Amino acid sequence: MTTGPTDQHAADPDERRSGTSTVRYVAGKVGGALVSLVFVVALGFFLFRMIPGDPLVTMTRERPTGPEQLAHLRERLGLDQPVWQQFLDYVGGLLQGDFGTSYMYRRPVGAMIAERVWPTLLLVGTATALAVVLGLWLGVRAAWRRGGLFDRTQTGITLALWSMPQFWLGLLLLIATQGVFPSRGMTSVDPPNGFVMQALDVGWHLTLPCLTLLLVIYAQYMLVMRSSLLEEMGADYLRTARAKGLRDDLVRRRHAVPNALLPTMTLIFLQFGMVVSGTVTVEAVFSWPGLGLLTYEALRGPDLPVLQGVFVILAGSVIVMNLVADLLYRVVDPRVRAS
Amino acid sequence: MTPLLELQDLGVTYRTGEGDLQAVRGVDLTLQPGETLGIAGESGSGKSTVVAGVLRLLPKSATVTGRVLLDGEDVAAMRWGRLRAARWSEASVVFQGAMHALNPVQRVGRQIAEPLRLHTGASATEIDTRVRELLEQVDLPPAKARAYPHELSGGQKQRVMIAMALACDPRLVIADEPTTALDVIVQAQVLDLLGRLVAERGIGLVFITHDLSVLASACSRIAVMYQGRIVETGDAKDVITAPHHEHTRALAAAFPEVGDPASRYAPATSEPLPPEGERDPQQPVLLSARNLRVHFRDRTGTAVAAVDGVDLDVQRDEIVALVGQSGSGKTTLARTLLGLQQPTSGEVHHDGRPVPASASGLRDYRRHVQLVLQDPSSALNPRHTVYESVAEGPRIHRLGGNERDIVVAALEAAELRPAERYLTRLPHELSGGQRQRVVIAGALALNPSVLVADEPVASLDASVRGEILGLLLRLRRQLGLAALVITHDLGLAWNIADRVAVMFRGELVEVGPVEQVLLEPHHEYTKKLLAALPSPGPDDARYAG
Structure with missing residues (x-):
């Protein structure tokens, strides 16, 4: 009995949509994203307080420290305050763009994240872009000839790659390429001169980590595109398109794929945020100087301000990407606009 | 005169997991230009398979025997290029369920224009004009070309399908359940429109439905399909008023004529109805609405009264329609x-x-x-x-x-x-x-x-x-x-x-x-x-x- 509003709609189908619904929709989605962000900040703060290990012990490991000095250090880091007070200070700082100061490096966390975020974006952006193109292309081909040789082999290979641990695949690639590609870092120890040469140098270093990430993540795009297109393939409007006399590839390109892309699009954006946080292992294997490696290093402290900062940025990127997907969906799918 | 469409001993068999399924057997039909042929049958009778067979739209699992002649040309013998050219420009289809037969993310104008771009060398402006013309022909304002399917009502979508079918001036139009799911008033409008098109342009129309009363008003000849065969064919009036086959009679009985005393309190059921007992006219009222109003706000914020002051009683032992x-x-x-x-x-x-x-x-x-x-x-x-x-x-x-x-x-x-x-x-x-x-x-x-x-x-x-x-x-x-x-x-x-x-x-x-x-x-x-x-x-x- 969901036809109530439809009845009404049918009563006045000529009426034009007003702009207020768009504003309300966007405001609602942005509001929802903000609430999630607040939740993430709180969760990040308290979650890392539960990690075992006293940061002061790690910080003073190699120096003999007296109880007075320890108390002084505790006070300077604000660790002597009650937890809720620490939290309020933290949130107050965040609102002013201050992520706190790293325990281990004695540097502002914001600056550390800012310099580490670009390598990660370069790695994740390149890998995701390639994975989306590869995954969607393979998915469309596999679905269109469902059950064929291409479909069966591709689906098999994809599933095998998807199930591999990233660090293991990374190590495997390192061994297989036998040192053709550099195994660590983003640039050579002695970087060449000139922008073009430097870009090539970075690209050279990027190859293996990017390939590792690509091989693992393209699977989901392929599988979702495949099942999404399979669902559309029985659709009546495709029969209409065939009856019109369209060639098979036009039926696919003009009618089937645009419809099948809609559910895939949400996944692409959602996954982009997830991939950023999934780079910890790849960056650790290849010593790629990004957020993942920073997290890996900070966990040893535990360097709470750094962990919190990275956590907020990573979780925030998932939320923001999800918001972008929601808003974009409204632009792309006319049916969402109406509802 | 060469018939527009001729089916000679058409048979279609689907290969399925549980063996072969003969969907259509030995179907012979002819249609002359300017004629409307009705095909009646329920789901599973094979009527939609016949439609798909005419344009060779059957899935790969189907084996076709017999011949389909489109304007004298054997469809099965056509090469792919010829077949694609014949599709829609010579014979088009108004598919069942306009809701799903239209691409949900394309504006309807573009969907109507698609066969024009494909089959004619017309320029963009010529196509635009033609789309407007087609929409006017089916009594839709040309501005609807910019609408998406979900923005149209059921009847409007059905008209878009008809406009689309007429785009390339085909000589044969096959309409598969074009009025099912429409209410009577819209149905009457669509039937009227189709009848007018046949009369004005001399196209041949094959009209498929399970509702015999619709065929009776729209067609000159009727063929009744049952389990893949044509069990009865003849002049529309004869088939309706004096059905020979049992199944035709069942179909006719399923849609009673309002005012016919024989079908009052007598739905077409195989089990006997219990006799009407003593009915107390003073039954207790079980459900009642008093001055009921339900208002909705539409997207512009104006209140719309969906229910506007309704009084209604439903008593025990009573059916209210x-x-x-x-x-x-x-x-x-x-x-x-x-x-x-x-x-x-x-x-x-x-x-x-x-x-x-x-x-x-x-x-x-x-x-x-x-x-x-x-x-x-x-x-x-x-x-x-x-x-x-x-x-x-x-x-x-x-x-x-x-x-x-x-x-x-x-x-x-x-x-x-x-x-x-x-x-x-x-x-x-x-x-x-x-x-x-x-x-x-x-x-x-x-x-x-x-x-x-x-x-x-x-x-x-x-x-x-x-x-x-x-x-x-x-x-x-x-x-x-x-x-x-x-x-x-x-x-x-x-x-x-x-x-x-x-x-x-x-x-x-x-x-x-x-x-x-x-x-x-x-x-x-x-x-x-x-x-x-x-x-x-x-x-x-x-x-x-």
């Missing part, structure tokens, strides 16, 4: 009666007491007033067995007693006998009619006093329709179960209802006994509804006055 076009507010009224929608003002009473507003009160109320939906395939959870589906209600309402006994009794009451055979079945293993019986059994399991049924037979085949209506009538006669049946089908009201309430733009414009309202209508709208019913021919005087 609520009729009206889509958009008249009948579904909203039903939702409000069930407590699924808060009224803006006015009251709903059950058994003399106002319907409670609290969640627990409403739950208790819904035990007594149960809902039966239009489409049993989507109303049932596909992963729940029949037992689970029927037992869910008693569980929610914590009915005492043996659950299995309750379920078996409900299935028996819904005439699924022996009930044990159905308990472990899943919905997809059942036929459409059996599924609807399971839905009804789920309602009966709670021992309700009123059933509210929203188009209970609209998505069922013609032969099943009579069975389900017969069940509702038997339940009333045997148990005194009251029912409010929402429908756009006046024949249904004539078949089983005691009283009719006609709804128009949120108001009940006429309420009264069936004979009175349907035979001597007072309100203009009721008269219009009755006039829109397909009649066997213009020279038929039965509806005059």
Whole structure:
């Protein structure tokens, strides 16, 4: 009995949509994203307080420290305050763009994240872009000839790659390429001169980590595109398109794929945020100087301000990407606009 | 003259997992230009396979025997390029279910223009002009070209499909159930439009439907299909008035003529109806609405009255039919009666007491007033067995007693006998009619006093329709179960209802006994509804006055 509003709609189908619904929709989605962000900040703060290990012990490991000095250090880091007070200070700082100061490096966390975020974006952006193109292309081909040789082999290979641990695949690639590609870092120890040469140098270093990430993540795009297109393939409007006399590839390109892309699009954006946080292992294997490696290093402290900062940025990127997907969906799918 | 379409001994066999399925056998048909041929049959009769066969749109698993001649040319012998050129420019199709046959993310103008771009060398401006022309031809404002399918009503989508079919001036148009799911008034408009096109342009039209009364008014010749064969063919009038084959008679009986005394209180059911017992005219009122109003705000913020001051009573041992076009507010009224929608003002009473507003009160109320939906395939959870589906209600309402006994009794009451055979079945293993019986059994399991049924037979085949209506009538006669049946089908009201309430733009414009309202209508709208019913021919005087 969901036809109530439809009845009404049918009563006045000529009426034009007003702009207020768009504003309300966007405001609602942005509001929802903000609430999630607040939740993430709180969760990040308290979650890392539960990690075992006293940061002061790690910080003073190699120096003999007296109880007075320890108390002084505790006070300077604000660790002597009650937890809720620490939290309020933290949130107050965040609102002013201050992520706190790293325990281990004695540097502002914001600056550390800012310099580490670009390598990660370069790695994740390149890998995701390639994975989306590869995954969607393979998915469309596999679905269109469902059950064929291409479909069966591709689906098999994809599933095998998807199930591999990233660090293991990374190590495997390192061994297989036998040192053709550099195994660590983003640039050579002695970087060449000139922008073009430097870009090539970075690209050279990027190859293996990017390939590792690509091989693992393209699977989901392929599988979702495949099942999404399979669902559309029985659709009546495709029969209409065939009856019109369209060639098979036009039926696919003009009618089937645009419809099948809609559910895939949400996944692409959602996954982009997830991939950023999934780079910890790849960056650790290849010593790629990004957020993942920073997290890996900070966990040893535990360097709470750094962990919190990275956590907020990573979780925030998932939320923001999800918001972008929601808003974009409204632009792309006319049916969402109406509802 | 070469016939436009000639089917010679056409046979289609599908290879399936369980062996071969002969969908179409030995079908011979011819269609001359300017002629309308009706093909009647239920789902599974093979009529849609015939349509697909004409344009070679059958899936790979189908084997075709016999010949399809399109304007004298054998379709099977066409090369791919020739076939693609012939598709739509020589023969086009108005597919069943315009809702799904249009691409949901493309503007309809672009979809109408697509075959033009494909088959003609016309420039962009010429195509634009042509699209406007086509839309005007089907009585749609040209501005609708910019609409997406979901922004159009069912009738408008159907017209878009027709405009699309006419785009390349084909000589043959095949219309597959073009009016199913449309209400009578829109149906009459679409039929009128198709008739006009045949007359004005001399195209050949193949009209496929399960509703014989529609064919009677639209076609000169009718062929009746049953289990893949043509069982009867002839002049439209002869087939309708003097059907030879048993199946034709069953189809004809399924859509009763309003005013025909033979079909009053007599749905086409195979099981005998219990005789009408002594009926006390002073039955208690079970469900009543007083000055009920439901207002919605549309997207611009203007209030729209979906239900506008309705007074309605449903008594014990009575079936009330609520009729009206889509958009008249009948579904909203039903939702409000069930407590699924808060009224803006006015009251709903059950058994003399106002319907409670609290969640627990409403739950208790819904035990007594149960809902039966239009489409049993989507109303049932596909992963729940029949037992689970029927037992869910008693569980929610914590009915005492043996659950299995309750379920078996409900299935028996819904005439699924022996009930044990159905308990472990899943919905997809059942036929459409059996599924609807399971839905009804789920309602009966709670021992309700009123059933509210929203188009209970609209998505069922013609032969099943009579069975389900017969069940509702038997339940009333045997148990005194009251029912409010929402429908756009006046024949249904004539078949089983005691009283009719006609709804128009949120108001009940006429309420009264069936004979009175349907035979001597007072309100203009009721008269219009009755006039829109397909009649066997213009020279038929039965509806005059």
